[in-house]
Amino acid sequence: MNFIELFLIAAGVSMDAFAVAVCKGLSLKEMSWKNAFIIGLYFGGFQSGMPFLGYLLGSQFMDAINAFDHWIAFILLGSIGLNMIKEAFSPGLDDCGDSSLHPKQMLMLAVATSIDALAVGVTFSFLKVQILPAIILIGITSFVLSALGARLGNRFEAQFKSKAEFFGGLILIFMGTKILLEQTLGG
Template structure:
């Protein structure tokens, strides 16, 4: 997986964190960079940790399912992407709650926004991705998007939240399709 492809994947899985960070930014009466960095650390940290755990899990089963790993990558990335696109069209207004940085609520939000990164880590094991640089880039990308999400939420409100989820979903579907086509046809 090239650096550009990895960055696109990192961007795709960061969109849930971005969307929640926008929600957090909505609750701020004025922009507070300290709060934005705390949100970024939670989301970036989990986006880094979860694919690493998925990689460890996937590495245990790599030899068993190597012959159909590209289908697994396609299905996982495609389903994550489709779910993100579906959520982007949801008319449901999610309650972002108070701008609370208590560890309990933030850990739950960070975990919820990084479940797709766990599945991505399983995919990385099948693709023999160098995991430490990959998870570092994913964590850093999620950190940046989360900090920016708090700022965007504070400036513009919920206007861009659904567009970010939609774009992230498209990126993941594209990457899953590219992996499948590459393995099936050698492009």
């Protein structure tokens, strides 16, 4: 998997965190760069840690499913993408929660937004992706997008949130389809 493909996946899985960061920015009365940095650290940290855990988990089963790993990658990335698109059109997206950065709340949000990244990590193990550069790229991308999302959310409307999830979902579906076609067509 090349850098551009990894970056697209990083951007795709970061969209949930971006969307929640926009929402968090909407709920906070004042958004300093320090608060944006804190939000970015939570989301970037979990978005990079969960693919690593998924990679370790997937590595345990790699030999048993090597013949159809591309189908698993397609199904996982496609399912995540479709779920993100569905969430983009869900009516409950305007509820941004309370206006605090309490560690317990931020931890729950970071875990919730990074579950998809766990599945991506499983996919990485099947595709034999070098995990260290991948999780660094995902972490940095998620950190930057989340910090910027919090700042933007504090200034603009909630409409960014659903658009981010929609485009993130499309990216993941595209990447899953690309992996499937490359493996089945020998490209």
